[in-house]
Amino acid sequence: MMELTTSIVxxxxxxxxxxxxxxxxxxAGASEATTSVKAQKLNSNSxxxxxxxxxxxxxxxxxxxxxxxxxxEVAKCESTFRHLGKNGDxxxxxANNKDVGVMQINEIYHEKTAEKLGIDIHTLEGNMAxxxxxxxxxxxxxxxSSSKCxxxxxxxxxxxxxxxxxxx
Numbered sequence: 213m214m215e216l217t218t219s220i221v222x223x224x225x226x227x228x229x230x231x232x233x234x235x236x237x238x239x240a241g242a243s244e245a246t247t248s249v250k251a252q253k254l255n256s257n258s259x260x261x262x263x264x265x266x267x268x269x270x271x272x273x274x275x276x277x278x279x280x281x282x283x284x285e286v287a288k289c290e291s292t293f294r295h296l297g298k299n300g301d302x303x304x305x306x307a308n309n310k311d312v313g314v315m316q317i318n319e320i321y322h323e324k325t326a327e328k329l330g331i332d333i334h335t336l337e338g339n340m341a342x343x344x345x346x347x348x349x350x351x352x353x354x355x356x357s358s359s360k361c362x363x364x365x366x367x368x369x370x371x372x373x374x375x376x377x378x379x380x
Contacts, residue, residue: 269293280344282347283315286362288362290355291313291315291316295314314336316355322342
């Protein structure tokens with residue numbers, strides 16, 4: 213439950229701009245936790261400002277895909293861990309504007325299937341959930357066009373996994 217609560221807080225922080233490291237959590241019952249996030253607005257004109265929203269979103273994505281680390285590398289390459297643009301709209305691909313969101317899911321090829329699964333690829337959660345589903349079915353093939361960016365890191369992940377498996 214704590215992991216879910218932390219994920220929710222991180223996600224809320226990514227969208228609502230919490231830059232405060234102070235996160236208050238209180239138990240509301242045996243199975244619930246109440247969270248409140250103290251929001252502060254960043255001074256984006258400051259030379260020393262840090263984009264906390266991006267950092268928190270990146271951590272949320274890494275946590276979400278912790279069991280599929282190749283997808284972390286794909287997210288890094290496809291969107292640099294961004295889901296929304298500065299205007300608040302879902303980011304779209306540069307080479308193909310039908311690619312949407314943090315995982316750059318193509319609307320033409322995948323939107324109908326996602327809808328049948330009850331997934332909205334335009335939301336952060338839906339985009340990542342569909343990417344995970346797609347990865348389980350097709351591996352990294354749907355993101356092959358960006359493989360020059362992620363393939364070396366993914367190869368290292370595969371090698372490290374094999375070494376760990378042999379050690380156990």
